[in-house]
Amino acid sequence: MNAYVGTSTSRVDGRAKVTGAAKYAGEFAADGLLHGFVVEATIARGRIARLDTSEALRVKGVVDVLTHAHRPPLADKDEAWKDEVAPEKGSPFRPLYDERIKFNGQPIALVVAEDWETAKFAATRVHVEYEQEGFATDLESERDKAEKVDQPHKPRGDAAGALTRAPVRHEADYVLPTEHHNPMELFATTAVWDGSGGLTVYDKTQGVQNVQKFLCSVFGKKPDEIRVISPYVGGAFGSGLRPQHQVVLATLAALALKRSVRVVLTRQQMYSLGYRPMTIERVALGAKPDGTLDAIAHEAIAVTSRYEDFSRNDTGWAEQLYKSPNSNFSHKLVDLDVSTPCDMRAPGAATGVCALECAMDELAVALKLDPVDLRLRCYSDRDQSEDLPYTSKQLRECYARGAEAFGWSRRNPAPRSMRDGKELVGWGMATGVWEALQMPVAVRIVLTANGHAEISCAASDIGTGTYTIVAQVAADALGLPIDNISVRLADSTLPQAPVEGGSWMAASSAHAVLRAAEEIREELARLAKAMPASPLADLDAANITLTDGMIASSDGRGAAVSIADVMRHSKLERIEREKLNQFAEDKSHARNTHSAVFAEVKIDEELGIIRVTRIVNAVAAGRILNTKTGRSQIMGGVVWGIGMALHEETVMDHRFGRIMNANIAEYHIPVNADVHDIDLIFVDEPDDRINRLGIKGLGEIGIVGVPAAIANAVYHATGKRIRRFPITLDKLLE
Amino acid sequence: MNNFQYSRASDVADAIRLLAADPGAKLIAGGTNLIDLMKENVERPSRLIDISRLPLRDIEETADGGLRVGALVPNSDLAYHPLIEQRYPLLASAILAGASAQLRNMASVGGNLMQRTRCAYFYDTATPCNKRSPGTGCSAIDGLNRNHAILGTSTSCIATNPSDMSVALAALGALVHIAGPSGQRTIALTDFHRLPEDKPHLDTNLGSGEIITAIELPPHGFARNYSYLKIRDRLSYAFALVSVAAALELEGNAIVEARLALGGVAHKPWRSLEAEAALRGQAATPDHFGRAADLLLQGATARSHNGFKIELARRAVVRALMQAASATPQSQAHKKIA
Numbered sequence A: 001m002n003a004y005v006g007t008s009t010s011r012v013d014g015r016a017k018v019t020g021a022a023k024y025a026g027e028f029a030a031d032g033l034l035h036g037f038v039v040e041a042t043i044a045r046g047r048i049a050r051l052d053t054s055e056a057l058r059v060k061g062v063v064d065v066l067t068h069a070h071r072p073p074l075a076d077k078d079e080a081w082k083d084e085v086a087p088e089k090g091s092p093f094r095p096l097y098d099e100r101i102k103f104n105g106q107p108i109a110l111v112v113a114e115d116w117e118t119a120k121f122a123a124t125r126v127h128v129e130y131e132q133e134g135f136a137t138d139l140e141s142e143r144d145k146a147e148k149v150d151q152p153h154k155p156r157g158d159a160a161g162a163l164t165r166a167p168v169r170h171e172a173d174y175v176l177p178t179e180h181h182n183p184m185e186l187f188a189t190t191a192v193w194d195g196s197g198g199l200t201v202y203d204k205t206q207g208v209q210n211v212q213k214f215l216c217s218v219f220g221k222k223p224d225e226i227r228v229i230s231p232y233v234g235g236a237f238g239s240g241l242r243p244q245h246q247v248v249l250a251t252l253a254a255l256a257l258k259r260s261v262r263v264v265l266t267r268q269q270m271y272s273l274g275y276r277p278m279t280i281e282r283v284a285l286g287a288k289p290d291g292t293l294d295a296i297a298h299e300a301i302a303v304t305s306r307y308e309d310f311s312r313n314d315t316g317w318a319e320q321l322y323k324s325p326n327s328n329f330s331h332k333l334v335d336l337d338v339s340t341p342c343d344m345r346a347p348g349a350a351t352g353v354c355a356l357e358c359a360m361d362e363l364a365v366a367l368k369l370d371p372v373d374l375r376l377r378c379y380s381d382r383d384q385s386e387d388l389p390y391t392s393k394q395l396r397e398c399y400a401r402g403a404e405a406f407g408w409s410r411r412n413p414a415p416r417s418m419r420d421g422k423e424l425v426g427w428g429m430a431t432g433v434w435e436a437l438q439m440p441v442a443v444r445i446v447l448t449a450n451g452h453a454e455i456s457c458a459a460s461d462i463g464t465g466t467y468t469i470v471a472q473v474a475a476d477a478l479g480l481p482i483d484n485i486s487v488r489l490a491d492s493t494l495p496q497a498p499v500e501g502g503s504w505m506a507a508s509s510a511h512a513v514l515r516a517a518e519e520i521r522e523e524l525a526r527l528a529k530a531m532p533a534s535p536l537a538d539l540d541a542a543n544i545t546l547t548d549g550m551i552a553s554s555d556g557r558g559a560a561v562s563i564a565d566v567m568r569h570s571k572l573e574r575i576e577r578e579k580l581n582q583f584a585e586d587k588s589h590a591r592n593t594h595s596a597v598f599a600e601v602k603i604d605e606e607l608g609i610i611r612v613t614r615i616v617n618a619v620a621a622g623r624i625l626n627t628k629t630g631r632s633q634i635m636g637g638v639v640w641g642i643g644m645a646l647h648e649e650t651v652m653d654h655r656f657g658r659i660m661n662a663n664i665a666e667y668h669i670p671v672n673a674d675v676h677d678i679d680l681i682f683v684d685e686p687d688d689r690i691n692r693l694g695i696k697g698l699g700e701i702g703i704v705g706v707p708a709a710i711a712n713a714v715y716h717a718t719g720k721r722i723r724r725f726p727i728t729l730d731k732l733l734e
Numbered sequence B: 001m002n003n004f005q006y007s008r009a010s011d012v013a014d015a016i017r018l019l020a021a022d023p024g025a026k027l028i029a030g031g032t033n034l035i036d037l038m039k040e041n042v043e044r045p046s047r048l049i050d051i052s053r054l055p056l057r058d059i060e061e062t063a064d065g066g067l068r069v070g071a072l073v074p075n076s077d078l079a080y081h082p083l084i085e086q087r088y089p090l091l092a093s094a095i096l097a098g099a100s101a102q103l104r105n106m107a108s109v110g111g112n113l114m115q116r117t118r119c120a121y122f123y124d125t126a127t128p129c130n131k132r133s134p135g136t137g138c139s140a141i142d143g144l145n146r147n148h149a150i151l152g153t154s155t156s157c158i159a160t161n162p163s164d165m166s167v168a169l170a171a172l173g174a175l176v177h178i179a180g181p182s183g184q185r186t187i188a189l190t191d192f193h194r195l196p197e198d199k200p201h202l203d204t205n206l207g208s209g210e211i212i213t214a215i216e217l218p219p220h221g222f223a224r225n226y227s228y229l230k231i232r233d234r235l236s237y238a239f240a241l242v243s244v245a246a247a248l249e250l251e252g253n254a255i256v257e258a259r260l261a262l263g264g265v266a267h268k269p270w271r272s273l274e275a276e277a278a279l280r281g282q283a284a285t286p287d288h289f290g291r292a293a294d295l296l297l298q299g300a301t302a303r304s305h306n307g308f309k310i311e312l313a314r315r316a317v318v319r320a321l322m323q324a325a326s327a328t329p330q331s332q333a334h335k336k337i338a
């Protein structure tokens, strides 16, 4: 039955969120709760020579000041600090571990007081002297120190040779700045002391079990001594994938003081967590005059910290999109005196595809080809790196439907040729691509005799709508109205789930629900058949289905008994099933989502003002579980893409190695006035190979391609190619 | 944030007494700027003197046909007051170009005049800044200065004044009424803010024990031909890179009277009587507007990242004057620069 899957079901947690009933990590109360405030380093590299906490300790209401010299024990092996998401190479950051300063903004002390204001005030009374050391934070000036990391994709053919021979070439650097996630909810942890060594930790995180295991290993605790809960997350976008330092600090303080402790970071302090690393993308394309490619070379040079190698796939995306006999990809890192970057919505693709798609636009200009036409001429039906077909790939349809909705055929290809009054009009497009991943997830279903079901799973809902899709899938699978379904998520004691990220949670949790629901159905069928005079007695269990609260014959002959009757009869109050769903490994096909983004800009050239007046984003992402939450996902991605193109940039003064716009007044994201029409199209993409429901996930695809489409539109409007993002008005006036 | 004492002033005289009694005290009105700066440890008042309940919330007509606006009138109330909308739409427009609706509801006239620079180094106590800590040096001169001043700078500070409202008030020729230990005085808005010179820690010429009680708008409001044009990095809710308050009095196409002030380019709203004089008696044409812009921008100097502001300001002046001349002022509600 399909009453809910595929519909525009409203969020089941919507009411709790808008009425304030939904509680976030920093909102849980506890008896005798203490408040911690973080003191941060103000130098980029060196050591703490002296740290004097005596004045802070004298402030009335201060309970303690924890520092590297005054704290309970912390694990001393790197392995203990490596969470599920930690980079393979490196030594994870350990807050308050020793006197070394590795980045500006590093936490160096935690002032713990009876209330937050006192802790914050006393933090200004912690006196620090440093021994400073030389440092470097500027990617561009350190570019020649870049070192190659793992090859994301094997080279094919001889790209360098093919490039020199190519009749038409384009090669350029595209520079993407550092960006910060700025989720609305501040990073916060409330660690509740149970009186006998155990802790319940309410944390802002994308993965409660990841945090739970991490805390146990860092603090040497047994699994049942720490429980991590995170029922609601006010946005995270990747910043909550790894345990952040506030959870370590709150836990440390609770264990040290044997009391409950809350640590909330300020907006400013959140700029010393992870970020999208600044990246210089060098793309070289070689083509024949007919618009087919001979060579693709893509090199990315990105920031990482000195203590961990963080890298994502920026360069390999062309393998998914454009046929080329020769290709070469390399990813390089520059170690700087900064904190380690982390995942941020469509990590690697948001930046790498931006560069690739700007380069494709420049190639189209060089070839005098329409940008869509060029992409169709190089269209690849196979993932070239592994030479695999796709489980499904409706990208052609995305181009067609997107172009149609946008009116692309009316585009005059000449730059500066279209106007609307005083404004220049530019039309640009780009392709988007992301992965369709799926992970093992376990789900427990408890069906009670009153026809209600509770679904539980440790997965987080980071605002994406996991509560809702889990309820939808369960309602359909159990044949119950959605109001009879309750969903519990994000508690480390619930059935296993990985961190919520990579767009894998929708498919993964949905199929886990199906697995567990299938077991429930089998049990109900068995019980129903066993009832005296059962109308289902002579039916095969496989031909029995759950629908409308009934256990019914699936042949539609109308034979049915109610769940309530069966359970009453069997003297059962509840049926409980827990199942781990593992997807069978299948290396025979590539799995991706795709999109075609069309953008219109209107530019007041005299004043350099760019308005993104229209975006059409045509997305092929398998089956859409919920068109409402799905649209919201893509919409958010598009708005963020506008920000990437025009606004977002973390600005650092490299003389101090300090971020100078660490607040959302000066770190610009689009406001309402910057957002105009956004038209979203979900292209039909049946996919019965990828998984049973044909789901691919929508978390990241919405942003990919958007910045490039806008940059290409800016070029079309003005004839100016701006390869350094964001495209601010001064760059247009130059 | 520091600990501080809190007193509520019972009347203006009480506020002045409280100020005199504690040299570390600060007045607080809407708190939208002061509290932020306290949270950053930039301002560390020993005492807050809450003036928000003083009876300085009236908007009254003056004998000569102008308006007197109490120092505690919220920015929103001022912008939407019928007399302001009818007679001083330039002021209404400038206020609505600033901050957000929520902030404008809290912000007061006096606080708006007194708001401090948004220079990032001023806000970051870990970096040198002459305005925050006199004598430590100016980090912006050789640092990140994209948002900084191009006019009236000194070797000790290149900060800008962030207020939009003040730019319109400067163009309109408003007066500031002040009360202090030695009585009342009135100064022109254009003399209220100062240039940094060698004392960048002083933003204004307000004496240490003084309080703003009101501003006064002269009778002539330029209600027909005006525009407030604000250029920024996004279309709303950002400080000006450059803003222009332009007001004209026209007879046919001839300029009888002109007012021009720039925001975002100096330590104070930037006006040039010379530029305005050059417009008087001329036809309202882009050429004449351009010449006035050149005069207004005389002496502009670029630092490493803010050179674009000079040409941008010139173009914005011409555009704003065109909007004013054609009686099509920039709307602050449209998602578009006209």
Ligand SMILES: Cc1cc2nc3c(=O)[nH]c(=O)nc-3n(C[C@H](O)[C@H](O)[C@H](O)COP(=O)(O)OP(=O)(O)OC[C@H]3O[C@@H](n4cnc5c(N)ncnc54)[C@H](O)[C@@H]3O)c2cc1C
Pocket (backbone or CB within 6 Å): A665, B026, B027, B028, B029, B030, B031, B032, B033, B034, B035, B036, B051, B071, B097, B098, B099, B100, B103, B106, B107, B108, B109, B110, B111, B112, B113, B114, B115, B162, B163, B164, B165, B210, B211, B212, B213, B237, B238, B239, B240
């Ligand atoms: C995110 C953000 C964006 C903003 N964007 C803009 C913008 O685009 N354009 C713009 O113009 N402004 C902007 N503002 C600033 C805003 O306009 C000011 O914060 C506001 O006007 C200050 O008024 P207030 O009453 O809250 O002042 P307060 O914060 O109460 O006081 C500010 C200062 O004024 C002093 N003071 C207050 N009243 C008096 C008085 N009567 N006499 C003497 N001294 C007094 C106080 O002692 C204090 O030093 C923005 C602010 C924020 C936080």
Ligand code: SF4
Pocket (backbone or CB within 6 Å): B117, B119, B120, B121, B122, B128, B129, B130, B131, B132, B137, B138, B139, B140, B141, B156, B157, B158, B159, B200
């Ligand atoms: S410009 Fe002025 S406010 Fe900014 S750092 Fe220099 S002295 Fe300080």
